[in-house]
Amino acid sequence: MMILLINLYPTLSGFVxxxxxxxxxxxxxxxxLHNFTQVLKMPDFWNALQFSLIFSVVSVLGSYLFGLILAMILNQDFFGRGFFRVALLVPWIIPSIVSIVSWRWLIGxxxxxxxxxxxxxxxxPILFLADKTWAIVSVSIIKIWRSFPFMMLSLLAALQSADESQYEAADIDGATSWQKFFYITLPHIKGxxxxxxxxMTIWSVNDFDTIYLLxxxxxxYGxxxxxxxxxxxxxxxxxVGYGAAIAIITLIILMVIAFVFLKQQKNSETMED
Structure with missing residues (x-):
């Protein structure tokens, strides 16, 4: 009840x-709906929406690919694996202010x-944070750096639960590494x-500290x-009205994206059954 109240009250206040x-x-x-119609007429809104989408797509795909590669490496048995599993979590563990200040020291x-x-x-010298294009690239790279450990950890847990007998059967049939990856590994970790x-989409769209601190x-406004x-x-x-309207629009966008992803997951599970 307390959790519901804590989450429900700010949401209702935002609507009000x-x-x-x-x-x-x-x-x-x-x-x-005056605030909503006025916000939709603002060039700044569409500029922010465009950047949010680009930033989110790059962050999600970049952190996923990087996390998947590292998860597959860490799923192998090699010396020092435990150390690297812990060390690679550092970007995700350290506080935002510490990591961003460190990055500003590197590229400020x-x-x-x-x-x-x-x-x-x-x-x-490259103006990483003063040039619009370089600033977009910089914040995206730093977001990927901060986010890949979550992807890596989640995918590693999924990989460790894979049925080894499927890989053994594929080896007997002469399947290549790429075939095993596409037909066994990817379907197994799809959920x-x-x-x-x-x-990651929700966290990227709602990311305040990475961008604001940088x-x-x-x-x-790039x-x-x-x-x-x-x-x-x-x-x-x-x-406050305009700000709250933008927050509500953002919430609706995220709910639609989440619905599409979950619908896709449900359809794929239905087809497999």
Missing amino acids: YSVRNGNLIQQGSFVG DQTSLINEVLGWFHIH VTIICWIL TQGGPD TENLIILAYRLTFGTNN
Whole structure:
């Protein structure tokens, strides 16, 4: 009951604010869908939506591929496997502020460590966080770095529950490594994969700390996602209605994406049965 109350109250409050023209002090009067229609007319909203989708797709696919490769390696028996299993969890374990400050030290400006190293090879400094394109690339890479341990751990658990007799039968039939991967491994981890994709999509779309601590949505709002935009409108311009409307739209988008993924999972399970 307490958990339901804690989750339900902020959600209902968000709905209430989204249909009012209030600010941080007063809820204001009822305006219906006015906030939603105005938000949908804002170029900043569509820019934030575009970046959110790109950021999420790159983050999910990048962390999944990287996590899957490492999970398959760690599923093998080799010396030091336990150490690497623990060491590779570090990006996921350490606090956000610590990891982001470390990355800013590496790529923050022209005198950062990576630019110093590039200077040794007579390469001009790269404005990783000041150039719009490089900023998008940078926040995406850092998000992948922070997220792949979750994918790796989840997929490793799924791989360890695989039926070895299927691989033994495939070896007897002369199947190649790629054939075993596509016809045994991938179908076996499909359920875990879909769940990981759903969770990573939600976390990526709702990612505030990675982007805000690195770029605050800049330069020129190039890395501003929907959550950063909602924060800027709510606390920057004191327009709670617009910020709440964006939060509700984001919630609807995530619910649709989760429904599509779960529907796909259910269909695949029905076909297998």
